[in-house]
Amino acid sequence: MGMKKIIDGKSYNTDTAMLVVQFDNAEYSEAWAALYQTRHGAFFFVRIDHDGETVLDFRPFQTA
Numbered sequence: 001m002g003m004k005k006i007i008d009g010k011s012y013n014t015d016t017a018m019l020v021v022q023f024d025n026a027e028y029s030e031a032w033a034a035l036y037q038t039r040h041g042a043f044f045f046v047r048i049d050h051d052g053e054t055v056l057d058f059r060p061f062q063t064a
Contacts, residue, residue: 003046005058012036012044012060025050035061 002015017036020043024032030052037043047057 003055003058007060010042012038012058014046017044
């Protein structure tokens with residue numbers, strides 16, 4: 001399931017970004033969270049609810 005958002009004029013697309021790390025709770029639900037990096041080097045975070053479909057969080061991830 002690819003997801004895409006434009007935030008502050010920048011495109012974040014799970015289909016074209018590199019998956020950096022993904023966490024899931026597959027034993028108990030379909031919830032998952034992942035950190036992606038765009039082709040231009042920006043990071044973004046996605047978090048999906050227990051139903052495996054509802055997007056709880058989709059935002060740029062700022063590094064220090």
